[in-house]
Amino acid sequence: MILITALLAAGVALAVLAPAVLSRADFTAAPVVGMAAWLGAVAATAGCGVLALIALAWPGDPPGNVLAGRLVESLAAVEPVVVTWTAGLIMPVAVIGMIVPTGQLARIVVGHRGRGAALRRRHRELVEIVGRVDAAGARLVRLDHPVPLAYSVAGRGGYVVVTDGLERCLTEAQWRAVLAHEHAHLRWFHHHILGVCQVLAQAFSWIPLFAAAPAAVTTLVEFAADRAAAASTDPQALHSALHTVAAHESAMPTARLRLIDESLPMRLECLAAAPESRSAARRTATTMLVVTMLLAPAAAVVAVGLSAAMVCFITV
Incomplete structure (x- = not known):
């Protein structure tokens, strides 16, 4: 039970705390x-949930449970009682916990792929x-539209x-920068990454992390495509191209990844930023990544520690 508690605590901590931390x-x-x-x-949140269900359905002690038990020896006295009391419920709960989310996810995936392919x-x-x-x-289609x-x-x-309206309003350098931006979306599979986030958000909208991921990732893939285009062409050319297209824009397709979206002001600011400020921001972002990844093990340690303290208090 210690291993299951740790996994569930880590998953809940990531699901609740990660979006609050990452959005800031x-x-x-x-x-x-x-x-x-x-x-x-x-991935870590989903993995914690899956591993917890596997550990719950595992016959006998799951791998790692003995090691976890050694870390909190005070739980050893009551763990057999808990296991005995819940033995009749463990397998049904584990089976339901696996079948229901899996079925829901499969249904959403099939529908998403079918609709996407049809569109x-x-x-x-x-x-x-x-x-x-x-x-x-290469892989370029032109439309005769102003x-x-x-x-x-x-x-x-x-x-x-x-x-054709895009080509007419851009210089050659701007044109190359815009094409590099769009090809970056295809080269780095941004549509597929976003699709996975959207499927998880639709299937498990009650999980805060999954619900917040699509909007955040949509913005980030636009920044990533901007950076790729700026590196292969010219940041100022892309900056001016985005300005020009935004000034002429009157309609957009229903594509999920668009050249102009709500993140445009931030993208323009980032493209215009000095290299020194971008380097400092990258260091800060890397630090936030490390902090976020530490949430899961920290939450697991805290949860197991609190469980041990409660058990000690009850048994005294």
Whole structure:
């Protein structure tokens, strides 16, 4: 029971505390670190829950439980009583705890993939009718439309869609920077990362960390694409391109990752920041990543310690 208590405590701590900590951290200069922090917290929370259920259903003492018991010897006297009292409930609770979330997650995943595939298929059909493939640009489709637009479409053979209006309002350097931004989304699988976060948020909306992850990761992948584009082209070119597109924008597609979104002011500020300030922000972001990852083991230690103290108090 000690191991299960520690795992549940760690999972609950991450699910509740991680979004509060991460949402206050400034990852604008280090978006990859921020993505690692959010995705790591999500993976650790899910892992704690899965391991706790496995330990609950494990016949006899699960691996690691003996080692955990040695750390808190005061629980040894009452643990057999607890196990005996709950023996009839352990297996049903474990089975239900595994089947229900797994079924819910499977249902959401199947629906998400089906709807996404259908939307991409219809979008591709429309683009093939009204668009034209750029012979000089890899995975680039042009639309004859005056509104300056640029967005990427994921999936097998992902591609970037741009309008003639975008090319007309940008310089050559700005144009290259915008294309680099959109190709970065495809190269680093940002759509898939965001899709995983959205599936978990839809399946387990009652978990604070999972519910907050999609919005945070959406912003971070835009910063990450900006950084990739700035590194391969010119930060000032991307900065001015975003300004230009924002000034001309009047409509946007329903794509999840868009060139212009609510994070634009922060993105422009980050692109205009001096290299020294960006380095300091990256160090701060890395520190926040380490602090967040320490939440799980710290919570487990505190929970087990409190359990031991309560047991000692009861048995005295």
